[in-house]
Amino acid sequence: MGTEAFVAAVGASIGAERVFAGDGRYATDWTGRYSVPSCTVVRPLGTDEVAAVVRLAIEHTVALVPQGGNTGLVGGGVPHRDEVVVSLEAMRRIGSVDTAARQVTAEAGVTIERLHEVAGIAGLRYPVDFGARGSATVGGSIATNAGGVNVLRYGMTRHQLVGIEAVLGTGEVVSHLGGLVKDNTGYDLGALLCGSEGTLGIVTKARLRLVPTPSHRATFLIGATDLDAAIRCTTALTSALDCVDAAELMIQSGVDLVTRISGLTNPLPDHDAYLLVECSADTDPTEAVGRIVSGIEGIAVVAASSAQQRRDLWRLREEHTPSINSLGAPIKFDVTVPVRAVPDFVRALHSNPTVVGESRSLVVFGHAADGNLHVNVVGAHERDSEEIGDAVMTLVAGFGGSVSAEHGIGVAKKRWLSLSRSPTEIAAMKSVKRALDPFGIMNPNVLFD
Ligand code: FAD
Ligand code: MLT
Ligand code: ZN
Numbered sequence: 001m002g003t004e005a006f007v008a009a010v011g012a013s014i015g016a017e018r019v020f021a022g023d024g025r026y027a028t029d030w031t032g033r034y035s036v037p038s039c040t041v042v043r044p045l046g047t048d049e050v051a052a053v054v055r056l057a058i059e060h061t062v063a064l065v066p067q068g069g070n071t072g073l074v075g076g077g078v079p080h081r082d083e084v085v086v087s088l089e090a091m092r093r094i095g096s097v098d099t100a101a102r103q104v105t106a107e108a109g110v111t112i113e114r115l116h117e118v119a120g121i122a123g124l125r126y127p128v129d130f131g132a133r134g135s136a137t138v139g140g141s142i143a144t145n146a147g148g149v150n151v152l153r154y155g156m157t158r159h160q161l162v163g164i165e166a167v168l169g170t171g172e173v174v175s176h177l178g179g180l181v182k183d184n185t186g187y188d189l190g191a192l193l194c195g196s197e198g199t200l201g202i203v204t205k206a207r208l209r210l211v212p213t214p215s216h217r218a219t220f221l222i223g224a225t226d227l228d229a230a231i232r233c234t235t236a237l238t239s240a241l242d243c244v245d246a247a248e249l250m251i252q253s254g255v256d257l258v259t260r261i262s263g264l265t266n267p268l269p270d271h272d273a274y275l276l277v278e279c280s281a282d283t284d285p286t287e288a289v290g291r292i293v294s295g296i297e298g299i300a301v302v303a304a305s306s307a308q309q310r311r312d313l314w315r316l317r318e319e320h321t322p323s324i325n326s327l328g329a330p331i332k333f334d335v336t337v338p339v340r341a342v343p344d345f346v347r348a349l350h351s352n353p354t355v356v357g358e359s360r361s362l363v364v365f366g367h368a369a370d371g372n373l374h375v376n377v378v379g380a381h382e383r384d385s386e387e388i389g390d391a392v393m394t395l396v397a398g399f400g401g402s403v404s405a406e407h408g409i410g411v412a413k414k415r416w417l418s419l420s421r422s423p424t425e426i427a428a429m430k431s432v433k434r435a436l437d438p439f440g441i442m443n444p445n446v447l448f449d
Contacts, residue, residue: 074410169437
């Protein structure tokens with residue numbers, strides 16, 4: 001029946017101040033590539049209010065886009081037509097840390113950074129970490145099954161999820177937050193909602209795993225004469241040590257762009273490829289790392305000697321995304337290939353005339369140990385995005401990779417879902433969507449056409 005009646009009904013139900021006209025902060029995605037002029041935003045304060053909003057959306061046939069920090073990179077968290085944004089940003093309560101069970105319950109709007117702070121005060125760590133931590137939320141990171149820099153040691157967000165509370169597309173609330181480590185009682189709805197990108201329901205709370213904080217942490221910038229040496233170094237470290245938290249790959253063009261824009265100094269200039277490696281253990285891992293990499297040709301190493309130098313090395317890596325975006329919204333790909341195939345895959349990208357043709361340039365970086373590369377095509381027109389994507393994703397499929405490593409499908413990658421999932425799998429996913437979102441109101445433009 002339409003948005004106006006819906007807005008009036010929501011105002012009557014949870015308060016007129018909870019529903020308003022949203023500007024770019026809600027209607028444009030982080031890269032600026034996806035945008036509508038304005039949208040209606042509902043900002044509930046708790047699960048019951050979210051459930052009331054979903055039930056009214058069903059009644060008034062209004063589509064909803066759940067939104068957390070709006071840092072998603074596949075256009076999944078913003079409206080594309082007349083969908084209403086359900087912003088979870090006001091739902092920021094976080095429970096006390098259960099240090100014995102190493103768990104905490106947080107509402108969907110809690111930022112990843114806040115989660116790190118609360119876990120740190122209790123002497124623990126929330127293992128998922130990535131550059132958008134200041135805005136990205138618990139709900140959004142569950143919906144996208146966010147990865148980040150510590151996946152090789154601690155897994156994706158799905159591995160941290162011990163319990164969930166959510167409002168399904170039916171308007172019903174599921175709540176399972178007891179935190180029992182062994183609880184094999186039927187389908188794992190949390191695991192199903194994790195990675196569903198707002199297409200099955202709205203996550204309102206989660207029970208999350210925390211891990212101990214080892215007493216020693218060492219951070220290294222490793223310069224390599226070429227990608228092959230960088231990947232040899234990655235696999236030598238990850239196969240010999242179980243204390244590697246992060247092994248992040250950068251290429252000279254990206255590091256040069258970041259140093260040019262940020263003014264940071266590259267302590268190892270003139271290397272083709274770089275690794276940012278971080279290890280944490282109860283004994284200092286520096287000697288072990290030094291011994292392993294000293295045996296690899298074409299490698300130079302700098303160990304961070306202060307907290308400031310550690311922060312600067314991480315800035316070299318984490319300022320890739322904003323630096324690239326400052327050149328104009330890139331056509332972004334977030335793909336996985338087998339780790340051993342990374343050098344050949346990157347070389348194939350650089351020699352593909354569709355990917356690097358005309359005035360386009362390529363900036364590649366990513367999570368080396370996961371084989372997860374972020375391929376950014378700069379200077380391309382939106383109208384060429386499908387042709388460029390076909391070229392990139394055909395290469396990915398040829399290397400036996402995945403068309404989306406950690407950002408999800410959103411609207412940006414729908415065209416290539418069938419390269420990574422079979423028709424049977426996609427049909428099964430659509431059956432789940434019909435069961436949990438029978439009225440088709442949950443993020444209808446995302447994941448499937
Ligand atoms: P939003 O952008 O608000 O939404 C993302 C998706 O989740 C949308 O489909 C939305 O509908 C859905 N959603 C949001 N909240 C809910 C909810 N409560 N219930 C149901 N659905 C919901 N991602 C990585 O995986 N690894 C990285 O290393 C990484 N680094 C990044 C670095 C930068 C600088 C930036 C800008 C982004 C990065 N991202 C990374 C992408 C992004 O931060 C993640 O996808 C993050 O999980 C999105 O969280 P969010 O709260 O911003 O979600
Ligand atoms: C990262 O690892 O920095 C992110 O996934 C963001 C990006 O891909 O740009
Ligand atoms: Zn990433």
